[in-house]
Amino acid sequence: MYSPEVESLLKSKKIKVGDRVRIEKKGMVYEGILMPRIELGDSSSLVVKLDNGYNIGVRIERDVKIKKIGRGKAIKFKASGVRIERDAAKPTVSVLGCGGTIASRVEYTTGAVFPAFSPGDLLLSFPELKEVANINGRKLFDLLSEDITPSHWQIIAKEVAKEIRGSDGIVLMHGTDTLHYTSAALSFMLQNLPVPVVLVGSQRSSDRGSSDNAMNLLSSVLTAAKSDIAEVTVCMHGSSSDDFCFVHQGTKVRKLHTSRRDAFQSVNALPFAKVWYKEGKIEYLRNDFNKRDKKVFRLDDKINPNVGLVYVHPGIKPEFISSLSEFYEGIVLVVTGMGNVPANPSNDKFAKSIVPSIKNLIASGIPVAVAPQTLYGRINMNIYSAGRMLNETGVIGQYCDWLPETAFVKLMWVLGHTKNMDKIKEMMLKNYAGEISERSEVE
Amino acid sequence: MYSPEVESLLKSKKIKVGDRVRIEKKGMVYEGILMPRIELGDSSSLVVKLDNGYNIGVRIERDVKIKKIGRGKAIKFKASGVRIERDAAKPTVSVLGCGGTIASRVEYTTGAVFPAFSPGDLLLSFPELKEVANINGRKLFDLLSEDITPSHWQIIAKEVAKEIRGSDGIVLMHGTDTLHYTSAALSFMLQNLPVPVVLVGSQRSSDRGSSDNAMNLLSSVLTAAKSDIAEVTVCMHGSSSDDFCFVHQGTKVRKLHTSRRDAFQSVNALPFAKVWYKEGKIEYLRNDFNKRDKKVFRLDDKINPNVGLVYVHPGIKPEFISSLSEFYEGIVLVVTGMGNVPANPSNDKFAKSIVPSIKNLIASGIPVAVAPQTLYGRINMNIYSAGRMLNETGVIGQYCDWLPETAFVKLMWVLGHTKNMDKIKEMMLKNYAGEISERSEVE
Numbered sequence: 045m046y047s048p049e050v051e052s053l054l055k056s057k058k059i060k061v062g063d064r065v066r067i068e069k070k071g072m073v074y075e076g077i078l079m080p081r082i083e084l085g086d087s088s089s090l091v092v093k094l095d096n097g098y099n100i101g102v103r104i105e106r107d108v109k110i111k112k113i114g115r116g117k118a119i120k121f122k123a124s125g126v127r128i129e130r131d132a133a134k135p136t137v138s139v140l141g142c143g144g145t146i147a148s149r150v151e152y153t154t155g156a157v158f159p160a161f162s163p164g165d166l167l168l169s170f171p172e173l174k175e176v177a178n179i180n181g182r183k184l185f186d187l188l189s190e191d192i193t194p195s196h197w198q199i200i201a202k203e204v205a206k207e208i209r210g211s212d213g214i215v216l217m218h219g220t221d222t223l224h225y226t227s228a229a230l231s232f233m234l235q236n237l238p239v240p241v242v243l244v245g246s247q248r249s250s251d252r253g254s255s256d257n258a259m260n261l262l263s264s265v266l267t268a269a270k271s272d273i274a275e276v277t278v279c280m281h282g283s284s285s286d287d288f289c290f291v292h293q294g295t296k297v298r299k300l301h302t303s304r305r306d307a308f309q310s311v312n313a314l315p316f317a318k319v320w321y322k323e324g325k326i327e328y329l330r331n332d333f334n335k336r337d338k339k340v341f342r343l344d345d346k347i348n349p350n351v352g353l354v355y356v357h358p359g360i361k362p363e364f365i366s367s368l369s370e371f372y373e374g375i376v377l378v379v380t381g382m383g384n385v386p387a388n389p390s391n392d393k394f395a396k397s398i399v400p401s402i403k404n405l406i407a408s409g410i411p412v413a414v415a416p417q418t419l420y421g422r423i424n425m426n427i428y429s430a431g432r433m434l435n436e437t438g439v440i441g442q443y444c445d446w447l448p449e450t451a452f453v454k455l456m457w458v459l460g461h462t463k464n465m466d467k468i469k470e471m472m473l474k475n476y477a478g479e480i481s482e483r484s485e486v487e
Numbered sequence: 488m489y490s491p492e493v494e495s496l497l498k499s500k501k502i503k504v505g506d507r508v509r510i511e512k513k514g515m516v517y518e519g520i521l522m523p524r525i526e527l528g529d530s531s532s533l534v535v536k537l538d539n540g541y542n543i544g545v546r547i548e549r550d551v552k553i554k555k556i557g558r559g560k561a562i563k564f565k566a567s568g569v570r571i572e573r574d575a576a577k578p579t580v581s582v583l584g585c586g587g588t589i590a591s592r593v594e595y596t597t598g599a600v601f602p603a604f605s606p607g608d609l610l611l612s613f614p615e616l617k618e619v620a621n622i623n624g625r626k627l628f629d630l631l632s633e634d635i636t637p638s639h640w641q642i643i644a645k646e647v648a649k650e651i652r653g654s655d656g657i658v659l660m661h662g663t664d665t666l667h668y669t670s671a672a673l674s675f676m677l678q679n680l681p682v683p684v685v686l687v688g689s690q691r692s693s694d695r696g697s698s699d700n701a702m703n704l705l706s707s708v709l710t711a712a713k714s715d716i717a718e719v720t721v722c723m724h725g726s727s728s729d730d731f732c733f734v735h736q737g738t739k740v741r742k743l744h745t746s747r748r749d750a751f752q753s754v755n756a757l758p759f760a761k762v763w764y765k766e767g768k769i770e771y772l773r774n775d776f777n778k779r780d781k782k783v784f785r786l787d788d789k790i791n792p793n794v795g796l797v798y799v800h801p802g803i804k805p806e807f808i809s810s811l812s813e814f815y816e817g818i819v820l821v822v823t824g825m826g827n828v829p830a831n832p833s834n835d836k837f838a839k840s841i842v843p844s845i846k847n848l849i850a851s852g853i854p855v856a857v858a859p860q861t862l863y864g865r866i867n868m869n870i871y872s873a874g875r876m877l878n879e880t881g882v883i884g885q886y887c888d889w890l891p892e893t894a895f896v897k898l899m900w901v902l903g904h905t906k907n908m909d910k911i912k913e914m915m916l917k918n919y920a921g922e923i924s925e926r927s928e929v930e
Contacts, residue, residue, distance in 0.1 A: 091875075101869060101875065187831075188827070188831070188871055188872070188873055189823075189824075190823050190824065190827035190828060190829055190830065190871075190873045191829055191830065191831050191873065192801060193801050193802055193829070194801060194802050220824060221823035221824035221827050222801055222823055225800070225801050299823075299824070299860070299861050300861050300862060300863055301861050301863040301864040302824055302825045302826075302859050302861050302863070302864025302865055302866065302867070303825060303864050303865070303867075304863070304864065307861065307863075307864070349802040350802075351802065352800075352803070352807065353798045353800040353803075354797075354798065355796045355797065355798045355821065355891075357668070357795075357796040357892070357895060358635060358636050358637060358665055358668050359636055359637050359792040359793075359794065359899070360795070360796075361814050361815075363814065364795065364811075364814040364815075367810060367813070367814070368807075370810070371804050371806065371807040371810070372804075372807075378798065380632075380633050380664035380665055380742075381632075381633065381663065381664035381742065381745055382745045382746060383745075384631070384633035384664050385633060386633055386634055386636070387633065387634065388630075388631070388634050416745050417742075418742050418743050418744050418745050418750065419743060420743050420744040420745070420747070420750075421744040421745025421746050421747065421750070422745055422746070423745070424745070424746075426544060428631055428633075429631070430631055430633045430634065432534075432544060435544075448798075449800070452800060456802070
């Protein structure tokens with residue numbers, strides 16, 4: 045609820061959500077659509093969607109002038125009444141909705157948000173999909189991806205497992221912020237996939253001219269329906285033009301820009317393929333993926349979510365490292381360079397070696413894995429003395445080129461299977477889903 | 488010291504550091520130069536430099552065979568006896584050594600390490616420097632960069648301040664792991680610079696054919712001597728070829744690969760310039776830098792090192808966030824997407840909103856800044872509800888496109904100046920050294 049002052053102001057001006065308003069504050073003028081108030085938000089601020097597509101918050105204070113300059117229009121979009129004919133000649137793709145920008149159709153003339161999940165909704169929004177495949181649509185939940193947790197990864201994995209029979213491929217619509225954490229988790233949980241499982245998101249909502257939702261969704265359905273990549277993948281814009289999407293390996297991809305449409309990039313690996321959606325063509329860039337066949341699919345969704353992802357930095361305190369045992373049963377340290385931490389400081393009033401604290405964590409039964417802060421490249425703790433000392437503590441990750449986020453998700457998954465330190469180390473260093481690339485002579 | 492067993496083994500085989508050895512273990516054969524034992528290292532392992540340039544550690548157990556196959560050669564490199572003539576027509580560049588791969592000349596036939604810091608050493612190693620400038624060389628300390636702390640940043644800043652009079656430019660040789668933390672710190676500490684201050688490192692040691700030390704050092708001296716960029720910059724390989732170096736803005740650069748020579752990249756900004764070292768040419772890519780002139784240089788090295796750099800991830804625990812107040816007086820949260828944290832979770836057994844914990848940290852007087860996990864792009868907490876809730880806690884960073892490492896160093900520096908929360912916020916959001924790019928319409 046708005047504050048009583050704001051409520052009465054809106055009432056006196058006969059302004060409702062969806063109306064076009066003009067606000068003057070401190071010499072600035074804002075024009076746009078009044079949006080619904082967010083829960084837990086500041087009760088004295090109005091949210092206005094500007095014509096450039098962005099929302100701004102304006103705190104209503106004494107000097108603010110507000111005027112209604114247009115009425116909200118009625119909702120035009122109706123999902124009901126779409127008749128879907130199945131085409132037996134076409135593959136069948138299941139589209140499961142987890143939330144995020146792509147999973148919503150926002151009617152900004154009214155501010156109402158439509159979760160677009162039913163086959164009817166999807167085909168209304170994106171009629172091109174019908175040309176590619178028969179679509180089964182279903183909503184799992186509707187969350188922004190920052191609120192997705194390890195338990196949601198389990199739900200998604202179970203629902204994908206249910207959906208595999210009767211589908212030629214599965215598309216998961218998901219928010220982008222933690223899309224790569226989810227794709228890594230599913231890569232470990234869904235073993236011997238017989239069909240493609242493609243995660244897709246959207247960086248810009250459908251009300252913006254530059255939205256990437258249509259092209260990304262169409263490309264992901266193409267990948268699910270037609271590609272031979274029976275792996276967990278992420279399908280997103282490959283460039284800042286609307287020409288192709290990349291199909292990234294689920295364990296080797298990361299969001300690398302807050303807002304660009306080509307924010308997702310493969311790290312330490314080539315993407316599996318490019319999808320030229322206009323031509324309906326899939327161009328393979330690699331061939332080392334699991335192909336479609338009658339594999340014995342296995343759902344392995346055991347996970348222990350008590351893992352922390354911890355950044356190492358100048359001035360990091362040994363007692364902070366030690367305190368992690370109070371919160372987590374496993375730690376991924378994001379270390380500098382090829383695998384270094386403050387180890388050998390000279391006589392310094394500010395910082396001490398964290399090597400003994402790491403050693404103590406491991407001695408107390410908490411596995412510690414390491415991954416590179418640089419994101420790109422491979423851990424090698426043999427080159428420098430700090431790395432050697434770190435390696436000798438028993439940290440896990442020597443010669444690994446895994447992403448910090450992937451190592452983190454993997455440690456959760458491994459700790460769902462065993463508490464035995466040797467077994468943990470063995471499982472962590474085993475390559476389950478391409479998360480550790482083979483070392484090559486070229487490096 | 489090695490363990491008594493290893494000592495007596497080496498003695499019985501008459502093997503000394505620098506000798507060429509052949510070790511057989513579990514069917515594997517290793518040949519290379521026996522390196523000096525690292526302090527605090529495993530006393531039962533030998534370190535051998537293989538012919539490919541990498542060191543490996545071999546633990547000496549019962550099944551290990553070791554043989555001496557060549558004697559260490561005498562040291563050939565002598566730094567003494569170099570006569571340096573000053574050329575009054577050439578600029579003068581001060582080269583200060585902080586350690587790292589570039590600052591050492593390793594004589595691998597003996598395993599001895601020469602800190603190459605005196606003008607004589609430098610000119611012996613890199614005679615091309617003499618063509619560019621008169622070189623003053625001096626060693627500040629000799630640390631791998633993972634052991635550099637905020638107090639070293641202060642030492643470096645003070646020494647640069649001393650060196651400015653009488654120099655046309657200053658080069659700092661520094662390890663690469665935390666080079667970008669140091670460059671950010673110096674960017675805040677050294678205000679109104681009258682001459683270039685160029686940090687330079689090396690990704691590969693001088694004993695490897697692919698070493699980048701000569702080209703990087705020469706390019707940095709060229710930049711210090713001849714460029715008009717009176718800023719703190721980082722000069723490193725611009726591509727994986729030996730063609731040019733980039734001159735990066737000190738607050739906008741990050742190590743993005745563990746081992747590649749072009750590991751350093753500008754993020755959210757263009758580099759200031761390219762240096763074509765063969766041609767001695769500086770090609771400017773921007774013009775918005777401070778130029779050489781008679782500015783009133785100011786050393787402002789006050790810093791509070793009690794700041795933590797904390798990664799946000801699925802499953803992060805509110806009580807972990809709360810515990811940070813025990814260790815740090817300021818926090819930089821590395822958040823997902825445009826500025827989101829778990830904020831609104833559904834009924835979930837695994838994770839809870841961390842928004843109240845952040846609010847409490849701030850209420851208790853601990854400033855919390857936010858920076859993007861994506862590295863590239865800009866924070867905008869107005870777009871999604873989680874971001875809005877986060878913004879309303881009073882975190883600092885709305886519309887900032889700073890790197891997490893830069894925001895972290897800046898918060899240390901700001902906390903060295905004030906404990907007043909309003910003043911902290913004001914200083915954090917003020918652009919001191921290009922750390923926050925102007926917003927553009929193109930975004």
